[in-house]
Amino acid sequence: MIERLALIGVGLIGGSLALALRAADRVGEIVGCGRARANLERALALQVIDRIAEDPAEAAQGADLVFVAVPLGAMRAVFQALRGHLGAETILTDAGSVKGSVIEDARAVFGSIPPRLVPGHPIAGTEHSGVEAAFAELYQNRRVILTPLPETDPHALQRVAQMWQACGAEVDLMSVAQHDEVLAATSHLPHMLAFGLVDSLARMRENDEIFRYAAGGFRDFTRIASSNPEMWRDICLANREPLSAVLGRFSVELADLADSIRRADGERLLEIFSRAKAARDRYVDRGRIEGPRSGS
């Protein structure tokens, strides 16, 4: 049970956590703060939060758990605002999509890693943002990765894990570096391809005509290109090295494909397509790629 939950950032991620914990009857009061007043008023009207706080320090007052769900670029400023305002027992956790940069921010602000900081990342989301997009089932059957450090208090870790389990999620522990590499490959790289594809088509002169004939596959494929641009800029900057590495690897693959097409090398193309189909079918069949489709 969380008696008082402080949400720093009340958007899709923070709002859905609030709704899920309420649905599971695992939370008392929920206090929210954020940059956009209209969004907070909406959160209050939707009963996602019980009270609006003026800043992170006020939100954290008397909270047993502070959940930071802001864009990566805002993380350091939130930590600065929280410094000196966290109770001795208050647990601090976050939803940042890159863990290395969050930990760097924490170290820079707090001087060392606070034992009650539990870095986390729910692998869930849709291309929509803001509290209106939040829903209680977002985390059901989804994975949440926690990346505890040697400094992390095991009791704090356990409480954060229990919080996510109460929302229907499966919790996995991972090292920071492993998390950032896995996410670069499975999330950050696909987003780059979707953004890049839509942008390259949008810049073609005949783009009106072109989008007109884009069918269902294109719609699915490019859904993630409707994601929040500022959030994705921050992710790219925060995860530069692992993302650059997978982008490099993909560029080699794409050059190989393009070369096979130019050379009309049907055997090579069949080999690539067959291996890709087998991998996707195998992992989907084994339930490795889970969860409902993101909303549209």
Added chain:
Amino acid sequence: MIERLALIGVGLIGGSLALALRAADRVGEIVGCGRARANLERALALQVIDRIAEDPAEAAQGADLVFVAVPLGAMRAVFQALRGHLGAETILTDAGSVKGSVIEDARAVFGSIPPRLVPGHPIAGTEHSGVEAAFAELYQNRRVILTPLPETDPHALQRVAQMWQACGAEVDLMSVAQHDEVLAATSHLPHMLAFGLVDSLARMRENDEIFRYAAGGFRDFTRIASSNPEMWRDICLANREPLSAVLGRFSVELADLADSIRRADGERLLEIFSRAKAARDRYVDRGRIEGPRSGS
């Protein structure tokens, strides 16, 4: 009304046409032929077809419309099998994803373009194949592109257009070159990116771990990588030039993105992501990207 419809290839595309025409009460007898006997038996059991023909020539006998829905690589052999077996009034149409190569095949086999050949392409499909994947609603609210040539009989064109409209589709006319360029950009290129992405991840040593954390966005993004490898090999070979051109354009875009990430150029990244999101949101909102999601 089509008194006798000959289906050369009874898979997702041919089978769904049969089911849609039956549902609309626009077809008499449906005769099917294809390479895989088991699939044809299944089509008969599912009442997608009324009778199995041994070869295209037998199927075409007495048919008022012959619909060829086979992989592009099999198109020429089907035309060869049909030569000399089409009635004077028989209309010949197809569902090939590349129109230039189909017309080249027709010209090579028939010596010139038969006036009753109406090249066509329904912009519909799922990543599944075979008659079991067929359903009557596949073409509802989808676009079908017809690419008539100067030789094409207007009456034949009209009958094929009416057939697709009876299935709930919207028919557009386009030049062959325009079709092949638009499809390279909106369908063939996205498939290359999805196949390439899944293959490049599958080749990483930690691929088991990696796919385990792939979430909803990845599932949507890579759905098209579960498509039929042979079909896609054929499409790549048949549409080499337009596809190479858009691949080249995309590679430049991706290199720009990768470079912006390496240089930590947040402004440039924000510009690209914002332009892409705006384009996708605009066209989706305007209903330009239509139709239900492809099945999963």
